[in-house]
Amino acid sequence: MSEIAALQTQLEELKLRLSEEEKKRIEAKEETDEARKELKKVIEEAKKTSAPPVYVSRGRRLDIFKDKPAKPDDISIQDWIVDVRGQLALRSRTPKESAAFIKDYLSGNARKEILGRGSEIGDNPEKILKVLEKVFGDGDTLPQLQQRFFSCKQAPGEDLLACSLGLVTLYDRICTLDPTYQGCRESSLKSRLAEAVVDEGLRRELRRLNIESPSLSYFKLRDRAIEWLGKSSKQKEASVNEVVAPDTNTLILELLKKQGDQMEQQQKQINMLLQASKPRDMRDRRCYSCDQPGHLARNCPQKSVPNHQKSKSLNN
Numbered sequence: 001m002s003e004i005a006a007l008q009t010q011l012e013e014l015k016l017r018l019s020e021e022e023k024k025r026i027e028a029k030e031e032t033d034e035a036r037k038e039l040k041k042v043i044e045e046a047k048k049t050s051a052p053p054v055y056v057s058r059g060r061r062l063d064i065f066k067d068k069p070a071k072p073d074d075i076s077i078q079d080w081i082v083d084v085r086g087q088l089a090l091r092s093r094t095p096k097e098s099a100a101f102i103k104d105y106l107s108g109n110a111r112k113e114i115l116g117r118g119s120e121i122g123d124n125p126e127k128i129l130k131v132l133e134k135v136f137g138d139g140d141t142l143p144q145l146q147q148r149f150f151s152c153k154q155a156p157g158e159d160l161l162a163c164s165l166g167l168v169t170l171y172d173r174i175c176t177l178d179p180t181y182q183g184c185r186e187s188s189l190k191s192r193l194a195e196a197v198v199d200e201g202l203r204r205e206l207r208r209l210n211i212e213s214p215s216l217s218y219f220k221l222r223d224r225a226i227e228w229l230g231k232s233s234k235q236k237e238a239s240v241n242e243v244v245a246p247d248t249n250t251l252i253l254e255l256l257k258k259q260g261d262q263m264e265q266q267q268k269q270i271n272m273l274l275q276a277s278k279p280r281d282m283r284d285r286r287c288y289s290c291d292q293p294g295h296l297a298r299n300c301p302q303k304s305v306p307n308h309q310k311s312k313s314l315n316n
Contacts, residue, residue, distance in 0.1 A: 062087050066108035068136050077136040078169075081129050081176050088125070098125040110136060126179065133176050142177045145170060149188075154198045160229060164222045167192055189218040193225070202228060 065080045075083075084105070088098050102125055106114060113135055114121065114128055121127040140148070149170040154163040167189055175182045194206035205228055209221060216224075287293075289300040 062105050064105050064107050065110050065132070065136075066106075067110060077132055078173055078176065081133060082172065084129070095125055096123040099123040099128055101125075102128050130177060133173075137173075140173070142174065145174045145177065149174060149192065152192065153196050160197065160222070160226055163196060164193060164219075164225075167196065168218075186218050187214075190216075190221050193218070193222065197225065199229065 062083055063075050063080060065075065065077065069076055084102060088101065093101065100123070103111065103114060110132060114131065117131065121131060149167065152163075152167060152170065154160070171181070171185060171189055175185065181188075190206075190210050194203060194210055197203055197206065202225055206221065206225060209216060209224060287297050287300045287302075289297040290302040292300075292302075
């Protein structure tokens, strides 16, 4: 009987332990469900507030910068800095990590320049980029770039597309030296383009658009300007054709007048040749009858003229 009692006791203990394990399993399941609900809420909130995902081509890589370009296909420091900023914008990095990333893509004189400055620039990525721009750029300072940007005009023979992209390049170089200018990039580019174009009518149109549509982006404004130039040139061409194209009657009259002038000129040349072909003594000799040069008295055309008319002619 004692063995049966012992087995019953063990069975009761097992039932109790199973009951406790079941409670723990139920509690763990409830906690897991709560955790899943919380995670779902966090994901939904993140989707609402986070920026859209950026997809980067796997084949895209950052070039290693060494020195000032020695060949036409070498990358300039300005273009390299633009690529660096693009790479940094794709990843969330601390300033120290960004500085290390920049240094990893430097070699030659560029790397020596940055490493040699040491604590002067430390792990500040913006200071590193400014030093590289200053040493390996074309030497333009911030005031010089500002002066070039705000005095930029469309050059003779330069199309609007090239002019607009040149303004973007200048302003982005300004932002490289001083990132605080990035905040007013759109407004500065739009106002400068409105003053840089050569066509006076287009300048008025761009000023109007800047006032009436301030939310219009720079490149959309530029596209509107290109479209306006296309329409304007077609209208001018049509108006010129209307004014210049003469009718058939006018052309005929002008042709007849031109032929008459040519015939009159030819007749004058013939008379001059005939006069020059006469003997010199005949050209110098004068008529005894009418005192006119070029003929003799016997051939005088005034013979048949009555005396009173002849005397009148002579008096005149």
